[in-house]
Amino acid sequence: MSLNLKVTTIMNRDIAAVDADSTVEEAARVMASRNIGAIAVKRGGEIVGIMTERDVLKRVVAAGRDPRTTRVEEVMSSPPISVDSNATVGEAVDLMNRRGIRRVFVREGGRIVGIFTQRDVLALMRVCLYCLGEIIRTPGAPSSGLIGCRCGALYHADCARTVVYCIDCGSKLVELVEYTSPEDTMAAD
Numbered sequence: 001m002s003l004n005l006k007v008t009t010i011m012n013r014d015i016a017a018v019d020a021d022s023t024v025e026e027a028a029r030v031m032a033s034r035n036i037g038a039i040a041v042k043r044g045g046e047i048v049g050i051m052t053e054r055d056v057l058k059r060v061v062a063a064g065r066d067p068r069t070t071r072v073e074e075v076m077s078s079p080p081i082s083v084d085s086n087a088t089v090g091e092a093v094d095l096m097n098r099r100g101i102r103r104v105f106v107r108e109g110g111r112i113v114g115i116f117t118q119r120d121v122l123a124l125m126r127v128c129l130y131c132l133g134e135i136i137r138t139p140g141a142p143s144s145g146l147i148g149c150r151c152g153a154l155y156h157a158d159c160a161r162t163v164v165y166c167i168d169c170g171s172k173l174v175e176l177v178e179y180t181s182p183e184d185t186m187a188a189d
Ligand SMILES: [Zn+2]
Pocket: 128, 129, 130, 131, 132, 133, 155, 156, 159
């Protein structure tokens, strides 16, 4: 995978958010229903912070506060940490490592336009299960020549013809359809 990709190519533009006045319980319900580990916090339509599972654990549960009465703005991490929309994936990963965080917002002009997570990066990093060679999946570019198993394993087309059965689950690989676009592979999340 390329650390030189622009962060905007793999960021998520759909940012889940709650109002700063919401209770921690309300925000936690949204996080649980959307299966996300953090939620943006808005005040007056503007993102002013983020509340993560870690914030809830440390600043609410471990601190003995009541999630039904504690407001999100009391425990959120603020101000929101962001990278510029011109930043590369490598720069965003470096910032996350330096700050010890798993997600950063992406800012364009003065506005936050997306969120970029460690999980997005990991989703790009795959290897062929047969030859263990790196599989490059660049969003927006064709990724033909790959065969995916129903268990989620990926193979180079040539490797799949050699191994025939999936090394992980034993399914026959020759019957499976080749990916025609990266969207097909990204959807299996
Ligand atoms: Zn291979």
